[in-house]
Amino acid sequence: MKGQVLRRKRKPTSQVTDEKRLLEGKERIAAVAANLFLDGGYHSTSVREIAQKAGLSVGSVFNYFTSKEEILFFLFARNQERTEASLRDLRAEFARLKDEGVDPKDLLLLAYEPYMRLTDELRRYTVLGYQELKSLTVAERRRILEGEERIQHFIEEVIAYGVEKGAFPPEDIDLKAHCLLVLAQSWAVRRWALKRFAKVEDYLNAMKSIALGIVESEILHPNGVAMVTSEREKEPVHHERGTLS
Amino acid sequence: MKGQVLRRKRKPTSQVTDEKRLLEGKERIAAVAANLFLDGGYHSTSVREIAQKAGLSVGSVFNYFTSKEEILFFLFARNQERTEASLRDLRAEFARLKDEGVDPKDLLLLAYEPYMRLTDELRRYTVLGYQELKSLTVAERRRILEGEERIQHFIEEVIAYGVEKGAFPPEDIDLKAHCLLVLAQSWAVRRWALKRFAKVEDYLNAMKSIALGIVESEILHPNGVAMVTSEREKEPVHHERGTLS
DNA sequence: AGGCAGGGAATGAACACTCACTCAGTTCAC
DNA sequence: GTGAACTGAGTGAGTGTTCATTCCCTGCCT
Numbered sequence: 289m290k291g292q293v294l295r296r297k298r299k300p301t302s303q304v305t306d307e308k309r310l311l312e313g314k315e316r317i318a319a320v321a322a323n324l325f326l327d328g329g330y331h332s333t334s335v336r337e338i339a340q341k342a343g344l345s346v347g348s349v350f351n352y353f354t355s356k357e358e359i360l361f362f363l364f365a366r367n368q369e370r371t372e373a374s375l376r377d378l379r380a381e382f383a384r385l386k387d388e389g390v391d392p393k394d395l396l397l398l399a400y401e402p403y404m405r406l407t408d409e410l411r412r413y414t415v416l417g418y419q420e421l422k423s424l425t426v427a428e429r430r431r432i433l434e435g436e437e438r439i440q441h442f443i444e445e446v447i448a449y450g451v452e453k454g455a456f457p458p459e460d461i462d463l464k465a466h467c468l469l470v471l472a473q474s475w476a477v478r479r480w481a482l483k484r485f486a487k488v489e490d491y492l493n494a495m496k497s498i499a500l501g502i503v504e505s506e507i508l509h510p511n512g513v514a515m516v517t518s519e520r521e522k523e524p525v526h527h528e529r530g531t532l533s
Numbered sequence: 534m535k536g537q538v539l540r541r542k543r544k545p546t547s548q549v550t551d552e553k554r555l556l557e558g559k560e561r562i563a564a565v566a567a568n569l570f571l572d573g574g575y576h577s578t579s580v581r582e583i584a585q586k587a588g589l590s591v592g593s594v595f596n597y598f599t600s601k602e603e604i605l606f607f608l609f610a611r612n613q614e615r616t617e618a619s620l621r622d623l624r625a626e627f628a629r630l631k632d633e634g635v636d637p638k639d640l641l642l643l644a645y646e647p648y649m650r651l652t653d654e655l656r657r658y659t660v661l662g663y664q665e666l667k668s669l670t671v672a673e674r675r676r677i678l679e680g681e682e683r684i685q686h687f688i689e690e691v692i693a694y695g696v697e698k699g700a701f702p703p704e705d706i707d708l709k710a711h712c713l714l715v716l717a718q719s720w721a722v723r724r725w726a727l728k729r730f731a732k733v734e735d736y737l738n739a740m741k742s743i744a745l746g747i748v749e750s751e752i753l754h755p756n757g758v759a760m761v762t763s764e765r766e767k768e769p770v771h772h773e774r775g776t777l778s
Numbered sequence: 779a780g781g782c783a784g785g786g787a788a789t790g791a792a793c794a795c796t797c798a799c800t801c802a803g804t805t806c807a808c
Numbered sequence: 809g810t811g812a813a814c815t816g817a818g819t820g821a822g823t824g825t826t827c828a829t830t831c832c833c834t835g836c837c838t
Contacts, residue, residue: 303786303787304786304787305786305787306786309787327667328667329576329667329668331574331576331577332576332668334822334823334824335823335824335825336822336823336824344788344789345788345789345790346789346790346824346825347788347789347790347825347826347827348787348788348789350824350825350826351787351788354825355824355825356823356824356825418663418664418722419663419664419666419667421664422572422573422574422664423574433725436726437726440726460739460742460743462729463727463729463739463740463743464743466719466723466726466727467716467719467743470715470716470719470723471712471715471716474711474712474715477663478711478715480678481681481682481685481711482708482711484707484708493753494705494708495708496753497705497750497751497752497753498705498708498709498712498747498750500750500753501746501747501748501749501750501751502743502746502747502750503746504746505742505743505745505746505747506742506746507742508741508742508745548812548813549812549813550812550813551812554813579796579797579798580797580798580799581797581798589814589815590814590815590816591798591799591815591816592799592800592801592814592815592816593813593814593815595798595799595800596813596814599799600798600799601797601798601799
């Protein structure tokens with residue numbers, strides 16, 4: 289029963305030891321699993337099914353992952369990593385262009401483009417995310433949401449730069465960032481309604497003007513008439529409140 | 534084994550006969566099930582659990598529904614009906630206001646408001662929809678998507694009215710409708726990022742200007758500069774390149 | 779070369795468990 | 809007493825996971 293406590297506490301059976309080989313195996317299995325999860329859902333996909341499609345036995349799958357759930361985690365984590373890396377690049381690029389004092393509109397579009405491309409690349413995982421978010425642990429789920437929060441923050445920074453330069457109105461920056469993010473994701477999530485656009489580029493191109501329309505939108509009067517907060521080109525008519533803090 | 538073939542072919546056991554009573558039972562069970570599905574997911578919720586929370590035995594649940602799946606169908610169908618009814622009302626109202634020649638901007642906001650309210654009311658089901666869409670039959674799924682298509686079409690009509698009146702540019706009407714729809718749904722789907730807004734009204738209010746920003750957005754030149762198709766207010770400060778096509 | 783040992787990796791039958799669903803039997807209002 | 813409505817133990821299919829066994833490859837000894 290509680291006999292041999294000599295070595296490891298986990299994994300008494302065989303296990304893949306070579307790090308590289310293990311990762312390759314994980315990748316292969318996860319790739320197959322991703323497809324099955326995507327058209328069938330996580331719960332309706334059995335480990336047997338995954339094993340079969342991956343050309344392995346059931347047992348082998350558990351030599352690479354300790355549980356079915358871990359496969360899902362792996363997919364999310366990989367996806368997240370990828371996104372974070374892109375975000376880092378974007379931030380660096382943003383800092384550079386900001387120093388150059390590039391036009392805020394151009395900057396916004398310049399930032400939106402690679403993000404949209406990324407969304408397209410990872411679009412299947414985005415869908416998976418929306419569908420299986422509640423299949424995750426609380427901790428895992430929070431990690432995902434924090435990731436998205438970071439992205440939204442970045443978009444906010446880009447908009448804020450435009451506000452600083454007087455190109456965009458200062459209201460509802462967070463909301464506008466939310467809109468841009470959601471609309472980018474809608475390319476993944478609601479593609480059936482966007483079949484008119486064959487490639488991301490097409491969608492992106494059409495979205496550029498809309499994105500600008502969003503960030504440039506002015507706050508409205510209760511009755512629906514636009515309140516002009518800053519005469520975009522010339523002198524400010526009346527600047528409300530102090531700027532910072 | 535294959536002995537008694539004497540009586541019924543379907544439903545040999547007891548069944549609720551009274552139509553009214555049956556529907557009431559369905560409603561009661563479905564209401565309970567909806568809550569469980571929503572925080573736990575469809576697959577992770579067992580029929581036993583539903584029965585227990587509804588104050589019934591497992592068997593009784595199957596006197597009202599023939600399968601667990603049917604409960605999910607029932608929920609989606611009810612939801613859809615509700616939406617369709619609202620859409621009919623909206624259409625009637627739209628026709629009336631259109632005849633009155635009301636301002637396109639006002640009309641857009643007037644149409645957006647009740648839709649957003651509906652989304653809020655049904656927000657839990659919207660989330661359920663995004664999560665469990667693939668748990669449905671192909672036919673069921675198509676019905677849902679067709680419903681959404683009808684809504685998008687309606688939004689397109691509202692925008693088209695504005696185009697007719699010369700208030701909005703004529704490009705990408707379908708895309709703009711898509712955006713408005715997605716952003717309304719994002720209130721349900723991505724609420725954690727919108728916690729700043731306590732009530733729908735708050736979100737709606739902030740979204741009004743953005744919605745106008747979307748429908749009023751002009752198509753852009755390849756290099757990102759706005760192409761002015763109709764000088765909305767005054768004279769252009771400096772219009773670059775020829776205007777159309 | 780050939781036999782052999784060692785151990786990492788693959789295997790799939792077996793296990794324990796959960797689930798949707800059934801149905802013979804009970805309840806109880808009329 | 810009748811029968812619609814309800815009951816819940818039972819059924820069998822299917823699940824994630826385990827592990828004793830087998831496979832296979834590499835290096836070593838004769």
